[in-house]
Each structure stands twice: as C-alpha cells, then as structure tokens.
Amino acid sequence: MTTGRPPSTTHDQIASVALDLFARRGFEATTVEEIAAAVGVGRRTIFHYFPSKNDMVWGNFDWVLDRLRTHLEESDEETSLIDAVRRAALLSNRYPAEQLPELRIRMTLITSVPALQAHSMLRYAAWRQVIAEFAAERLGVAPNEIAPQTIAHAALGASTAGFTRWVEHPEEDLDGCLETAYRLLAEGFATPAGDQG
C-alpha cells in the first residue's frame, strides 16, 4: 500500500483533537466544522474517518471487545458463569495508569451527554453480544435465547453502574467499582442492609 495520495490525518489524531474540544467547550457546542478546522482538514474528510460525531468519543472499542473475548475464553470450565463473566469484565477494563485520565474524560462525556448516552446503546450491543455468545456456549443454547441475552444485559448493567460510580467518584478505583457491582449481581441482590460498597 504505497501508492496514491498519502492521508493528511489519522483516526487517532481526529479523535484526540475532538475529545479535547469536547472536554473544553462541551460536546453539543462543538461543531464538526470546528473539529475539522482544528485538525486542519476539510469537514467532509472528518466523515471519511468517523461515521458520526458521536463515534469520536469512543477510543479503540474493538480492542476492549477483543480483550473481553480473550478473557472469557481463557476462563476455567469449573468457574461459574457469573464469575467467569465478572472476571473477564474486570480484566478487560484494566488500564495502565497513564490512560486513565483520558478514559475518565471519555466516560464522563458518555455518561453525561444525552446524545452520547443514547449512542452508547449501539456500541454496547456489540459488548453484550460477546457475553451472550459465551453464555450461550456455557448453557448449550443459542446466543439469542433469553438466558444468554438476560445475562448479557445484566452484566452490561453491572459494568455501566460500576463505570458511572467511578466517573462520579474520582477517588475510588475502577476495578473496585466494577467488583462491587458484579458482586451484587452474583448474589441476586441479596445484600445485607449494612453492606453497600
């Protein structure tokens, strides 16, 4: 692939510039035209790299899905379904410390901007699909059956609740927030009134 006009920007560069503008001026207040200008490229080019403005806030989400899948596959056959899911969810959300600030900015936007909250539904459908496929294999049914689907939805709920907690409480760590949420799930909400991590 050495022929043709060389690209004048990259996926990552646009995402980085956009995230910066979103964080400083707000998501809605930032137009695609402004992002294009900041990158030094035409507006039309932006849409060549991203299908929508919403998609710019997700980093490399496919990479997260890959990690999730990998961790699920390496799970012990004797581990219970919920424990396997919990473990994979936690491990796939381990980040080097230097990436956490950017992750926090992204998740803050996603959990607070209505347009992004809504759009997250579409992104998380892929996440649920990974869980559903794993659960389906464990249970010996099709991924679109109600059991795998419910497990996938509930697991996503736990992850979402954990992430939201982390976004709103910068002093706590992400792993702990997710751990707490998944524990509640595993216990069927049979939580003693005193304990609420």
Place this chain on the structure above:
Amino acid sequence: MTTGRPPSTTHDQIASVALDLFARRGFEATTVEEIAAAVGVGRRTIFHYFPSKNDMVWGNFDWVLDRLRTHLEESDEETSLIDAVRRAALLSNRYPAEQLPELRIRMTLITSVPALQAHSMLRYAAWRQVIAEFAAERLGVAPNEIAPQTIAHAALGASTAGFTRWVEHPEEDLDGCLETAYRLLAEGFATPAGDQG
C-alpha cells in the same frame, strides 16, 4: 381551560398517525413533514407536541412509570428486594389484549431501528430511576449509590431481554418472557433451580 385558541390535534392523534406511518413505510423513511401532512397540521406544530421524532414511538410512558412506582410501593416489606422488583415489573406490564398489537409494533420499532434503540436509553433512565429509588429506600442508602444503581440497571436488562424475546416470538406471552428473564436474575444466573424462588 376555556380560553384561547383550541388545539387542532392531540398528542395521541399525532402518535397514532406517526406509528401507522412508521409501521408501513419505515421509521427513517418517514419525514416529520409527512407526519404533519397526514395529521393535517404544520410541521412546526408537531414539535410543539413532541420534542423529537423518536419520542413519538413511546406511548404514554409516564403512565407505565406510575404503575411501576405504585406496584413497588404496595409491595410487602417481607418480600425480598428482587422479588418486589420482579413483581412490580411484571404487573406494570400487564395490558388488555386489545392494546397488545400496538405495543408489539412499538416495541418492534424500538428494538429494531438503531435511532430508536439509542433513544430508548434516555427513556429507560427514568424507569431505572424509579427502581433505584425503591431499592435505595429498602437498603437505606441514597438512590445514586452503586447498589440501587446496579439493581436498577440489571432489572432493566431483564425487562429488555424479556421484551426482545416477546417481540421476536409472537407466540409466547409477554408475562412469561419477563418472568423467565427475572428468574434468571434472581438466581444469580445459577441454572439449576435454586433456593430462593
């Protein structure tokens, strides 16, 4: 309310006309201008009744929320949290038979059109809030704590999985689909029939 110009249409009429057009021509292919023309009203008037095209697909969702809240409040103090939530979710989704076809059309749109899938996130936030407030009172913590939030997210996941199942399997009944999903939740995904019913 006897003074001023009388309204030339109603919330319900617009919703009904819109739903019909969506079902026949598709959601994306139907423009707001077409809906306005079908109702016999200006385009601008439509946006006086609905904040967005997406919102037209939901019927009286506030009414569902009220029913959910009512059923939660009337729950026995001795009933476990998850059982109270399950019972309220099931009861608030009982519809007279003649309303089911329209409900199915709505839910089919919501679960299949990407823009509506995304938008549902915003509507369901209110649903989760009702659950979270109930769970919070039961647990003696604030509604935005992780336990009520996780429970709310997971319950929504069960409802969503149940509804999706019902949409894709017209021969099954809604109550049964929801029941199955909530049972999985209550048992912490433990497949064998467990202790807690």
Place this chain on the structure above:
DNA sequence: GGTCATTTTACACTCAGTGCGATAACGTTA
C-alpha cells in the same frame, strides 16, 4: 366590536450527515 389567552404556523436558521464529482498528491512507468 374589542380584548385576552392560547395555539398554530410561516420563515429563516443551524447543524449533522450524504452523494457526487473534481482535484490534489503520491508512486510508478515510459
């Protein structure tokens, strides 16, 4: 008829997203 309250509506606008076609920038080949 005149006033008041409320709804409807036209107009003009912003912005996201799309389709299309022209053009720019590169490597290769003659």
Place this chain on the structure above:
DNA sequence: TAACGTTATCGCACTGAGTGTAAAATGACC
C-alpha cells in the same frame, strides 16, 4: 520529463431534524 493509476481530500449542493421568533388564527368573554 510526462503521462498514468491510485488514493485521499475537498467543495458543493442537498436532505432532514430541530429551534427561535414573531405574526396570525381562533375562540371565550365583556
């Protein structure tokens, strides 16, 4: 050097959702 193929960029024109505003319509009441 010049022509050519390839790919990216970009401008232009368009659709369609949603908004702000101010005017006009409509009915009730005096």
